[in-house]
Amino acid sequence: MQIVADANMPGLAPFEALGQVTRVEGRTLTREQLGDAEVLLVRSVTRVDEHLLAGSRVRFVGSATIGTDHVDQGYLARQDIAFAHAPGCNARAVAEYVLQALLVLCQRQQRRAADCRVAVVGLGNVGRRVADWLAALGLSVQACDPPLAAAGYHGPFTLAPLESLLEADVITLHVPLTREGPHATRHLLDARRLARLTPSQMLINTCRGPVVDNQALLTQLSRGQGPATILDVWEDEPRVPEALLKQVCAGSPHVAGYSLEGKLAGTRMLYEAFCQWQQRPLEPTADDQDKALLNQDVTSDAQLLALLQQAYRLEEDTRRLADSLAEPDPAGAFDRLRKHYPVRHELHHWRHHGQVASGWQAIVSRLFAS
Ligand SMILES: NC(=O)c1ccc[n+]([C@@H]2O[C@H](COP(=O)([O-])OP(=O)(O)OC[C@H]3O[C@@H](n4cnc5c(N)ncnc54)[C@H](O)[C@@H]3O)[C@@H](O)[C@H]2O)c1
Numbered sequence: 001m002q003i004v005a006d007a008n009m010p011g012l013a014p015f016e017a018l019g020q021v022t023r024v025e026g027r028t029l030t031r032e033q034l035g036d037a038e039v040l041l042v043r044s045v046t047r048v049d050e051h052l053l054a055g056s057r058v059r060f061v062g063s064a065t066i067g068t069d070h071v072d073q074g075y076l077a078r079q080d081i082a083f084a085h086a087p088g089c090n091a092r093a094v095a096e097y098v099l100q101a102l103l104v105l106c107q108r109q110q111r112r113a114a115d116c117r118v119a120v121v122g123l124g125n126v127g128r129r130v131a132d133w134l135a136a137l138g139l140s141v142q143a144c145d146p147p148l149a150a151a152g153y154h155g156p157f158t159l160a161p162l163e164s165l166l167e168a169d170v171i172t173l174h175v176p177l178t179r180e181g182p183h184a185t186r187h188l189l190d191a192r193r194l195a196r197l198t199p200s201q202m203l204i205n206t207c208r209g210p211v212v213d214n215q216a217l218l219t220q221l222s223r224g225q226g227p228a229t230i231l232d233v234w235e236d237e238p239r240v241p242e243a244l245l246k247q248v249c250a251g252s253p254h255v256a257g258y259s260l261e262g263k264l265a266g267t268r269m270l271y272e273a274f275c276q277w278q279q280r281p282l283e284p285t286a287d288d289q290d291k292a293l294l295n296q297d298v299t300s301d302a303q304l305l306a307l308l309q310q311a312y313r314l315e316e317d318t319r320r321l322a323d324s325l326a327e328p329d330p331a332g333a334f335d336r337l338r339k340h341y342p343v344r345h346e347l348h349h350w351r352h353h354g355q356v357a358s359g360w361q362a363i364v365s366r367l368f369a370s
C-alpha cells in the first residue's frame with residue numbers, strides 16, 4: 001500500500017508497517033506527488049479538495065489535527081473517500097498555552113488571575129478544558145457556544161450570547177473556522193465587536209486566524225484602543241503582518257497545540273481510524289515510562305507561570321517569529337519554524353514536586369493529571 005504523509009508528522013511507524021510511506025511538504029503537495037497512493041495523511045496546511053484528489057487513487061484521508069477547515073468533506077463523501085481527523089488530540093497543549101498567555105497578560109496588567117472574568121468562546125474539546133482550568137484557578141467563567149446551546153447544554157458553565165460577553169476581562173477563542181451557516185465564525189470578532197474592547201481587556205486567539213478581523217484589530221491596537229492581545233494564529237498564514245506582530249503582547253507561528261504528546265496522539269488517532277476502516281487489529285502503543293520530577297513551588301500566579309515556563313516559553317516563540325520576519329522569505333520561514341519546532345512536552349509528562357498553596361492546588365493537580 002502506498003501512503004503519502006506530511007513530513008511534519010511524528011509517530012508514523014505503525015503506518016510504515018502497513019505500507020510504503022512517502023513524506024511530502026504538506027503546504028505544496030500536488031496531485032502528481034500523490035502518485036498511486038491510496039492513503040493520504042495531512043496536517044492543517046494541506047488543502048484537501050477536488051483539485052488535489054481528482055483522478056487519484058486515494059481512498060482514505062486522515063488529518064492529524066483538530067481543525068478540519070482545510071478539508072472539503074463534502075467532496076470526500078461524494079467520492080466515497082473515507083475521512084478521519086483527531087478531535088481533542090492537542091487540546092491539552094492549547095490549554096497550557098492559553099493558561100500561560102493569560103498569566104503573562106495578567107502580569108503585564110498587574111492583576112491577579114483569580115480576579116478576572118473570562119469569556120470562553122466555543123466550548124468544545126479545547127474550550128471545555130480551558131474553562132475547567134481557569135475556573136479551577138478561581139476565575140469567573142462564562143461561555144458562548146450557540147450550537148451547543150441549541151443542542152441542549154447541561155454542563156457546569158453558564159452560556160451567554162457573545163454580545164453580552166464582550167465586557168469580560170479576558171476573551172479566549174476556541175471555535176472552528178466556518179464561513180457559512182447560522183453560526184459562521186469568520187470575522188466573529190469583526191470591526192464592530194473589536195471596537196467595544198478596551199486596553200484593560202485581554203484577547204487570546206488560538207483557534208484560527210480569520211476568526212478575528214486582523215486588519216480591524218491592527219487599526220484598534222495602532223490607535224492604542226484595542227485589548228492586550230496574544231495571537232497564535234493569523235488571518236493569512238503563512239504570512240504574518242509585521243505591524244500586527246509589533247502591536248501584540250506575544251505572537252507565535254500557529255504552534256499552541258505543538259506538544260509532542262499532541263502530535264503523537266493525532267497520528268495515533270488516524271492509525272486507529274484507519275484500522276477500524278480496514279477492519280484490521282491495532283498494534284499496541286508503547287508502555288508509559290517512569291516520569292521525571294519537575295520542581296517548582298506554586299504559591300502565587302508568578303510561580304504558576306514559572307512552572308508552565310519550565311515546559312514551554314511563549315516568549316521564545318514570539319522572538320523566533322519576530323526574527324523570521326527579517327528573513328528574505330518570511331512565509332517560508334514561518335513553515336520552517338513549525339517544521340523544526342523544538343520538542344515540547346505537556347506538563348503531565350513529568351511528576352510535580354514542590355509546595356502548592358491552597359488557591360493553586362486545583363489547577364496544579366489538573367495540569368499533572370494523567
Ligand atoms: N492553534 C492551534 O494549534 C490549534 C490546536 C487545536 C485546535 N485549534 C483550533 O481550535 C478550534 C477549536 O478546537 P476544539 O477542539 O475545541 O474544537 P471542537 O470542535 O471540539 O469545539 C468547537 C466548539 O465551538 C462551537 N462553535 C461553533 N461555532 C460557534 C460560534 N459561532 N460561536 C461559539 N461557539 C461556536 C462548537 O459548537 C463546539 O462546541 C479547532 O477547530 C481548531 O481550528 C487550533
Ligand SMILES: O=C(O)[C@H](O)[C@H](O)COP(=O)(O)O
Nearest residue numbers: 043044045065066067090257
Ligand atoms: O487544528 C489543529 O489541531 C491545529 O491547528 C493544527 O494541528 C496545527 O498544526 P498543523 O496541522 O498546521 O501542523
